Amino acid sequence: xxxxxxxxxxxxxxxxxxxxxxxxxxxxxxxxxxGTGLGKSSLYHYFPNGKEEMxxxxxxxxxxxxxxxxxxxxxxxxSPKERLERMxxxxxxxxxxxKNPCVLGNLVVGAARHLYQRQxxxxxxxxxxxxxxxxxxxxxxxxxxxxxxxxVVLQIEGALILCGGLDDPTSFRRVLRKITKEFLASx
Amino acid sequence: xxxxxxxxxxxxxxxxxxxxxxxxxxxxxxxxxxGTGLGKSSLYHYFPNGKEEMxxxxxxxxxxxxxxxxxxxxxxxxSPKERLERMxxxxxxxxxxxKNPCVLGNLVVGAARHLYQRQxxxxxxxxxxxxxxxxxxxxxxxxxxxxxxxxVVLQIEGALILCGGLDDPTSFRRVLRKITKEFLASx
DNA sequence: GTCTATAATAGGATAGAC
DNA sequence: GTCTATCCTATTATAGAC
Numbered sequence: 001x002x003x004x005x006x007x008x009x010x011x012x013x014x015x016x017x018x019x020x021x022x023x024x025x026x027x028x029x030x031x032x033x034x035g036t037g038l039g040k041s042s043l044y045h046y047f048p049n050g051k052e053e054m055x056x057x058x059x060x061x062x063x064x065x066x067x068x069x070x071x072x073x074x075x076x077x078x079s080p081k082e083r084l085e086r087m088x089x090x091x092x093x094x095x096x097x098x099k100n101p102c103v104l105g106n107l108v109v110g111a112a113r114h115l116y117q118r119q120x121x122x123x124x125x126x127x128x129x130x131x132x133x134x135x136x137x138x139x140x141x142x143x144x145x146x147x148x149x150x151x152v153v154l155q156i157e158g159a160l161i162l163c164g165g166l167d168d169p170t171s172f173r174r175v176l177r178k179i180t181k182e183f184l185a186s187x
Numbered sequence: 188x189x190x191x192x193x194x195x196x197x198x199x200x201x202x203x204x205x206x207x208x209x210x211x212x213x214x215x216x217x218x219x220x221x222g223t224g225l226g227k228s229s230l231y232h233y234f235p236n237g238k239e240e241m242x243x244x245x246x247x248x249x250x251x252x253x254x255x256x257x258x259x260x261x262x263x264x265x266s267p268k269e270r271l272e273r274m275x276x277x278x279x280x281x282x283x284x285x286k287n288p289c290v291l292g293n294l295v296v297g298a299a300r301h302l303y304q305r306q307x308x309x310x311x312x313x314x315x316x317x318x319x320x321x322x323x324x325x326x327x328x329x330x331x332x333x334x335x336x337x338x339v340v341l342q343i344e345g346a347l348i349l350c351g352g353l354d355d356p357t358s359f360r361r362v363l364r365k366i367t368k369e370f371l372a373s374x
Numbered sequence: 375g376t377c378t379a380t381a382a383t384a385g386g387a388t389a390g391a392c
Numbered sequence: 393g394t395c396t397a398t399c400c401t402a403t404t405a406t407a408g409a410c
Contacts, residue, residue: 005375005376022212022296022297022298023210023212023213023296023297024213025209025210025212025213025297026210026211026212026296026297026298028402028403028404029403029404029405030402030403038375038376039376039377039378040377040404040405040406041375041376041377041378041405041406041407042375042376042377044405044406045375045376046375050404050405051404051405101295101296104352105348105352106296106297108288108348108351108352109209109210109213109288109293109296109297110209110210110212110213110293110296111209111213113351117354120351120352120353121352121353121354123352124349124352124353125353147361150349150358150361151342151362151365153345153349154342154345154346154348154349154358154362155338155341155342155345156345157344157345157348157349158340158341158342158343158344158345158346158348159341159345161292161295161341161344161345161348162311162337162340162341162344164295164300164307165291165292165295165307165308165310165311166307166308166311166312167304167308171337171341174334174337175338175341178338192393192394215384215385215386216385216386216387217384217385225393225394226394226395226396227386227387227388227395228387228388228389228393228394228395228396229393229394229395231386231387231388232393232394233393237386237387238386238387
């Protein structure tokens with residue numbers, strides 16, 4: 001029984017990169033195999049339900065990422081502004097300054113949208129609610145906190161789409177700076 | 188020689204709906220055939236280069252839509268605010284108040300991104316530049332006009348992604364109202 | 375746990391009748 | 393201009409050796 005060449009977590013990370021690049025319908029088993037360095041059969045060993053289960057694992061990973069790198073920093077040490085900046089730094093790094101697409105955004109397209117509606121809603125909601133709590137704590141009204149929280153997520157997703165379409169990551173970085181300045185501003 | 192059952196424009200409109208719903212990789216010939224009501228061979232009669240040419244026709248249609256319904260209203264009669272509102276009304280109608288995905292945004296995903304990079308960049312740029320000219324005319328600085336123009340497009344795209352993920356169109360309508368209030372505000 | 379080989383199906387595309 | 397029938401390839405998925 002040979003030892004696994006890479007850890008299960010590492011497999012999911014690499015699958016994530018493929019879905020991020022190609023979306024659900026565009027990610028063929030051949031690409032998933034290439035991207036992980038594993039044969040198709042090895043993938044089926046990890047994920048008996050095939051591609052559908054692979055994408056599910058990727059979405060669970062994305063959810064965990066949001067909890068750990070987007071939401072958790074918002075409740076840690078420092079001022080609200082410092083905490084917000086920690087989140088934005090993690091986001092900037094994840095998306096390579098606007099050069100990478102968003103795996104969540106890409107999985108809203110095509111067959112994946114309905115297959116994973118629950119997971120997508122849950123992950124987006126988790127992120128928004130974390131931001132909303134920070135806004136509340138910083139003294140924003142409930143309504144403003146909620147709206148600005150939604151706007152943060154939607155502007156990040158939209159910037160990644162636009163940067164993909166323009167083939168130019170410039171506006172992503174600007175949007176991140178804009179969020180830093182505007183999210184906690186007085187009403 | 189039987190008369191065509193539907194016009195060429197109507198065929199492109201229906202193809203557009205399929206690509207809007209499924210993205211490029213998810214839009215199979217079978218779905219494209221179902222969506223148009225035409226057999227595969229009829230589609231190949233209209234588009235000898237197959238699916239690639241169909242998506243190209245759809246992107247040309249989208250570009251025309253942007254010119255006619257998003258950019259043209261910005262230079263018509265009325266105050267800058269009234270003109271902006273005309274554009275937003277057309278956008279609201281096109282996306283069914285946030286319930287429909289954006290065909291441009293969906294074609295930034297997967298194989299289509301590189302196949303149609305030029306068309307995507309051109310269409311997004313046309314839209315942004317139209318908004319930028321309106322901002323300039325309304326007295327905004329060049330820098331602010333450009334940034335707010337980008338923000339309009341990116342917030343619309345992002346709202347559609349978020350509404351898709353949350354399965355709730357609420358924030359799309361809110362974003363449209365927000366743009367009305369903020370795009371022309373003094374700096 | 376990974377591989378090669380292969381089955382079964384769906385995809386894109388074409389031929390030729392009408 | 394549209395159809396039915398068909399081809400070829402890619403895709404998902406499985407079997408079985410090591």
